[in-house]
Amino acid sequence: MASGGSGASGASGASRLFLVVFLAFALGAVLAWESFGSTLGPTFFYPAAGVTASAMMLSRRALWPAVIAAILVAEILVDTYFGSPPWVSIGFAAANMVEPIVGASLTLAWCAGKPDLRKRSDFAAFIAGACAAGPFFGALIGGTVSSNQALTPWLSTVVNWWAGDALGVLVVASPILLWSKQRDIVLARRLEALGVLAATSLLTIAAFWTEAPPSFLILPVLAWAALRLDMIGAAMAGAVAALLANIMATRGHGLFSTIDVSLPLRVALTQVFVAVVVVVSMLVAQEASGRLAAVRSGEADRRERKRLETLSRLAQQLSAALTPDDIGAALTEHVLNDAGAMSLALGLVTPDGDRLEWVTMAGFPPAVLAEFGDGVAISVPSVVTDAVRNGQPILVPSASDYLQRYRDNVHWLQISQTESVVGWPLTSGKRPIGTLLLGWSEAQPLNEAQLAYIAAVAALAGQALMRARAFVDEVADAAVLQSAVLPINSADTPGLQVYVTSEFADLGHSLAGDWYDVMALPGKRTYLAVGDVAGHGLPAIEDMAQVRSAGRALAHQGLPPARLLTEVNGFTRHVSHGKFATMAVVIADSDEGALSYCLAGHPVPLLRRAGTGEVIALADASGPVLGHKAQEGYADASLRVEKDDLLVMYTDGLVEHDGLAIEDGIARVRRAIADWDCSTPVAELCRELLESLAPSGGGELCILAVRFAEVR
Template sequence: MVDPAADALSLPEDWPAHPDQSLSLNRMGSFDWDLDAGLMHMDEVALDVFQLDPDEYDGRPSSLSRRVPPSEAVRLDGMVTQALKSGRSHYGAYFRIRTRDGSLRWTHTQGFIRRDASGRPHRIIGIVRDATQELAEATARLEVDVERRRLTSVVESTTAALAHARTVQDVIDVLKDSHGLEHLGATSVVMGLLEAGRIHLVADGPDGSFVPGTRYTRVEEPYPMSEVIRTLAPRFIESPEDFAASYPLLWPHITDLGITAAAYLPLIAQARPIGAIGLLYSDKSGFTADDRNILVALGSSIAQSIQRAILFEQEHDLAEGLQQAMLPRRIPDVPGAHIAVRYRSGRLGRDIGGDWYDIIPLPGGRVGAVIGDVQGHDTHAAAVMGQLRIVLRAYAAEGHTPATAMARASVFLQELDTDRFATCTYMEVDLASGVVQVVRAGHVDPLLREADGNCRRVPVQGGLPLGLSAEFGALDYPVTVLELDPGQTLVLYTDGLVEQPGADLDEGMQWLTARVRGGPQDLQALADDLCDVVDERGGDDDVAILLLRRRGGYTPQAGGRLQQHVAQSDPEALRSARHMIRAAVRAWGWREQSDEIELAADELITNALLHTDGGAVVTLRMLTGPERRLRVEVEDRSSVLPRRRETGEDGINGRGLLLVDRLAEAWGVESRGSGKCVWCEFVLPERTAAAPGRAAGAARTPQTAGTAGTPDTPQARRTAAAGG
């Protein structure tokens, strides 16, 4: 406490100041409003706040209406009325008044409400004051806060956009195309990346602003980008004079651009410079502390995005090279077929995966078509894919049936000791006959497009994916036989074409069927159309596409061959083999002989299945020579030779080889390592002549290996009987 007596000599006479003086000096007037009488007393300062002379005020609140706009009066009356009714003791409000010159000025009022013993308000005592300066300062602070939030928002939005940039060009596009630079006030952006001690200019500002000789510059040269890379510190150029004095080599080339300021920022990632970025301004002078902090934060975000993009592009180049090495370098020309293939990588992640296609030329006018998908989207998947493609091609080229080739590929994948499995569809197409043998290992069904454009899904029997079938001992892949007419197109693809997150596979199949149906007739254009759709949909899975169309008028070559495995307890496989033989013979133009050829082949297959252990392999082969011959071979793993027997008592058993003997031109047996091959041959007439019928009792000569064409003599018959 201050002792007034002790300090009396040092205190002014009017100390402490009267409250009226305190209010007056701070331009705060007072009022006393008697609600019962409807009168409001206002002191001189209060009247001055309202810019009223004493003779202009009659003591009634209505006299203030000339200074208070109607909208403000309604709002103020409503606020006071609410305070009176709610029982509150205080209220306060900001409102505008109209000055003598007609302008509006902010005013503040605050009142204390007095109530009687019953709580009824009867008097308000308060103050009014000029609030112009107060609100101006508050508005300035608010504008600063708003500007700071705006700049922060620009950095955040630009950073969010950069998060989706995958390449350096994507980063440049984000900076140029987004509204970030516009909000920052920059006119344009320049960017250089550090490459082997030189700065490569990758973005050169506004159109027509490129300075010759600056595409590649050394770090030692006197340019702003070189300086910030050397010093690892930002450089803020606050005026044209500063620019001209600091960089005399560069400034004359950009004088006409109207640049008034610039900010050059080093791009630093993992504690080392990777480049620099420059923001050029046309209507800015100087940078505040907030400007500098915001731009430095923006530079850090851009540096991280650039580093990520550089690493992605390096990985992309490696992945693209690996993918190209794994896929076939070229698709061979296949007589009798039009073929189109495409590969599209996933739009997200690495541009590499396990999808593949292959075309395998086979002897006798046949061709193998493969489509497959190894689990995963990385270099491991691509490596496994490349190995699978090679071994499947090798097995097919060795002459194995589609089912055997697929089974061996499954065993190979399991023995790789990898955690990957693969789905695959392998088709062996005889382009002369149109017979197609299909084996499917967990893959999606193919589509068949008719010559008139109609398209449908082709259900194909399937087995487990490669690798899994070997692991679970399910290597007996079923074979489905199709007939491909001239003009028809097989559509093979991987599941990335039809699968979408959250969508049903059947919906994707229906969509693809409709797309192929309405697609171009030209095969290459159709393949491009499907790839365009993949790009539009932007899925994250790889897509491989193989289209194969059979051409009309293709003549079968001598030595043509069809082959199929028939399991011992698989009636469907036996039915498929019959279908293959009948379709091939008819397609080759000998429809009238198809029934007896099919019957003879069926007897040989049935004998192998009944009297040996394991399945059989049936082969249909066109032989070369002076006359056209068709040879049917049935191989099994038994070394016991077949023999012709007399018909049993039931009249059924023992007729197999008798039928073959009567129907075929010749038949015989060959040893094949651990098993044997029973074969029969048919002489086929010229297709221009009517196919002659066979006499019911005409004799046929059975022959062993190497006796084709032996005359029908008793000695020949005894020789054959001794072997069978």
């Protein structure tokens, strides 16, 4: 249902885009034929080029075929209506399809997305890509077709086509691209905008009718539009000026009417002139807008912007902080270094409520750290303790204010040369759980914006501390469950020397679901298993305990590996927290000198032959992960073992870490095992393997190694 709805929505969007582009392109093309001198050749002003270029820059690439289809249909219909031969219509359609594709693609690539013409770099990319490069490629095609049709010089025809389309893109696409970002400026000054457009119309007609220098009449009104209505005002006024200038030029009026060249060339020169004037006016608007913003943006605004940036980065880092130390480091980096505070302390109330102990203290001189580093008693009056007791921020804007309120411990302020101090309570619900202390070497205004920033920092820190407490409690519970589930002492395994080594996360990191199991079975058989449950934390440990216990119980009933994994798969699907698990099971039989095995999505165990040193991957009985589907098929595989053969089973933490692909990791383990000396104790071999191949930053993994010491 969702897929069908998405497809219908996409088709509807493409249909709407086709209709809009078709109507706008057809209107622009008809205007070009009727009003802009199409009988002269491709010199006419072509607003349709701006429609298609902006449509592609504003729509997803998946919708570009709708734009291309609209161009093709509209071009052929309009050209046929005005009597162009079919081959000419197809050639013009090809030119007008290639042009926006090239222009939009280059502009989007150079701008790394939709262009924002308010930015100087994006505007330059738009001019170079959409206004210059795109029309150039279109002109190569369209100019060639037009030259062959009208038997005109190829070069001049191509140049004329390029000038007309370039101007069309500039003055039509610019307002369209700017509308979503600057329409509020126009809507807020509707009457002034109408006045600018009316004045542009009158002055353009006057300039071209009287043959007066157009820049004297047109530039002032475009400057008015730029200064008062920003870039969108300059673009809209430029569109009006371009439209009327082309109409006047094709009728023999204007700046270049007295030059002894062909009319198409005079029109092309007019278009270049208008384009330059429009670009200049838009650059003036950019510059004026930037200067105005700089004037309005004082030091307070810059500080506020920096605070907001700091808050954003702080929120991101605190969201990933797992321990109080992580939280303290994040506050030190972003609040102390980025936001201009000189010193910072983060304290938590002890469980008995008698003291405030510091999570972090930064920016304080050694003497202050030596005196207060162990924390402070809640009963001692101070900025931080008052904030905890009252549950309200304590603001001290100057050292003199501090002296009046806390005369008995003002010496720390003097030692650290602190001028302004703020103590902000950290709360959980309505109960204060700690304090954030900030100090500055210069007097602070402590205005509304600054206090809002401190409140946000305190709120983020308080939430992060509560998450860290909950996380540490969960990890501790998970560690207790993990240690209770996983065997510490080796099982009595006749004929086998078994060694298990593992690495698990400390309380600062979330535990994963890696596990192992060794259990003696009747008839000198031994059940060996390793596994990994997806996820981290207490849910993963709970799932691990259930999966491991299920496998152990089924092995005790005498099930072979494949049947065992089939049953565990169904069990896992019903009892896990929606996660999957992997597992490798081996049943070793010392009397028979054989082992049988089966894998459920787990990395392959490796068997080293004592006689030859060959390392064999037990990969002939690999099945899907546990818990993914209710009915999965697993098959057993078996092989003979000899005395002193070594079997190594492990979890993926040994072979997939630090950007290492799992296949490469297995190959590393395989090479390491091949170099083993069979006379070396298994425990020592495993420790060497762990030291050489374990993750550099620590991680969850298990290694279960077995030497077949007695084989018949």
